[in-house]
Amino acid sequence: MSIAVQVQQGYQRGTRLLSTYLEPLGLLLMRLLVARVFLQSGLSKWHGWFDFNETKYDLFLYEFFCPDPVRPGALLLCDPVTLDYQSGSLTVTLIESLALLAGIAEVVLPVLLIVGLLTRPAALGLIVMTLFIQLAVFPTWGHWWNPAAWWFVVLFGVFAVGPGALSLDRVFKLENRRA
Template sequence: MITQQRMAAGGGLPSLGLLADKANHLVQTLASPSLVQLVLRVALAVPFWRSGILKWHGFFQLNDTAVTLFSDEFMLHLPGGPYHFPAPTAMAFLSGSGEIIFPILLVLGLGTRFAALGLLFMTVIVELTVPDGWPVHITWAAMALGIIAYGPGRLSLDHLISRALRLTQESR
């Protein structure tokens, strides 16, 4: 009814403001915060998962390549360096474990802020190892910081657990 009145007043065309409002509403509907938070979690999980899965030969068995990377290839680019990684086998194990566990937690939305913090820390280490990769690393850091700041969203186990705990406390 209102649209018809505006069209009649404007010579048959809806006003530019009305079109902008409708477009804005459509964009906000498509990019709901919960959907954005889910997409952020998955987008951050994917590159780490893909890297982590390549480090394992079996259950709790690192492949030789992973250890070789940390003992011979990867270097920490710190002032006065670059330096070899200390305890390369332990570093490969920790890296491979984090690259599997944190992405799983992120996708499930379980311990989400903790998982994002873990991947943010890993991103810092990756940046110190591959300083030329900063354009990609800064996007990982931005995603991790967004997840840490705004949480997992409604499409997460964290939200379900929090809601269940709140309902349990209210029923007492």
């Protein structure tokens, strides 16, 4: 057996060992890293169990969808001249519903990532949220490169590879991959 073949086989054994032991840990750390960001944001929208922080409606109404000054390319849902909404309008109701839905999703989806349960759907939900934030709320390259790109890449990695061995998906046999 040549030295080149021995080096190749040794390298392959080493990478198998690394994959066996480090891949599950890496996937867990990826899940925890991105879950922390969204969970902190989600928890800031609540006073406690089933008690939504209604001041967050203003965040959605006036920072995200009617900022002053207007962000070019962002989704503007208020009157562009007065930068206000018609009281009781369907738009206000939809934005407040979106705020509540985001508050729920930003808590539930990261918790699912942390424990590794329904990991791929949870990652996909946060990918959609990340893309919505990027395209509709902060449509600039500066926001994409920091922080949205790393959220997207980590979530995409978890979505593509799965939760890894250190997950409830594996315990409940929802994922059968080696990692």
